[in-house]
Amino acid sequence: MSFFNDDFERDGSRISDYYKNEAQFLIDKICEKQDRKKLHPDLLKIYNPDKEYFIYQMIYEEYLDCFYPYYHDLKDEVANAKHQKESEAKFMKHYKDTYRHIDMKRYSLDEISLFGSIDKSRAVEPKGLKKRLAVIDAYLAHQLVTVRDLMPNTLVNQWAVNNDFIEKSTQVVDDMIRQESKKLEELDVFRLSQREKMRRYYETYNFEVNEEILDAIERNCPELFTRYDE
Structure with a gap:
């Protein structure tokens, strides 16, 4: 360690x-x-x-077939390690770009040594290959759990949150509409009362002005009223 x-x-x-x-x-x-x-x-x-890590043999064989050409020259370990790292970087980048927001430190391959001893049953099979594949398999398993279990629950919860938000928002809007409608009704009542008040005021004012005009004419032109009386 x-x-x-x-x-x-x-x-x-x-x-x-x-x-x-x-x-x-x-x-x-x-x-x-x-x-x-x-x-x-x-x-x-x-x-x-x-x-030891448990890996499905089919996945392991598929992984070996995918990266097998990079292990043809066992004498050049530096070149093989470089090819291996580049290939796995491309392999992981696809899933990083597709499924984000994952702590990649948990799936780091840097601490797993690729070369050490070679399994004689397979001419080119680095010792650390299964461990690297185990990390990648764990990463993909994480994605499977996320898509299969977490996302549906998240969508259901988000749907419930959205429904609750919409319900409360609708209630707030309805309350605002009722308040504004009440204000409009009160405004109509006030407008009618003011119109009636101004009508009475205008009639009174108009009557008084007419009376003052008649009084002024009578004082200044009494002959008009005399002729009219005759």
Whole structure:
């Protein structure tokens, strides 16, 4: 179980392999003395990184057939590792682009060594291939669970939330319509009352003005009224 990667640095300087190996040795020594029975199950998995993975043989064979040409030259491990990494990067990129919002650290292939020993039953089959395929299979299984189980539940829940939101929004709009309708009715009542009030005021004012005009004519032109009386 390695606690250091190749890019481990301190204060901007790369730590030498000697000190990393010494530190790793001390860590492993302490871990051996640890009582693992009291550890959390997830932590126990860290202590046993080389456990076997179950992979469907058909998927495994299909994966080998897909990337088999990259393992033809076993002498050039660097070139083979590069081809393997590029191929798996393309393989994973397709699913990253298709299914986003996934923590890819859980499906990292960088910590799994591809080359080590070769299985003689198959001329070109790197040791870490099954482990890499296991990670990819776990990734695809995650997508299957997401599409099959999570998405339907999410859609149902979202549909319920949308219905509740629409129902409440409709209620708010209906309340606003009722309030505005009531205001319009009150405005109509007020308008009618003001019109009646102004009508009476106009009639009174018109009568008074006419009376004042007649009085003024009578005072200034009494002969008009005398002739009229005759």
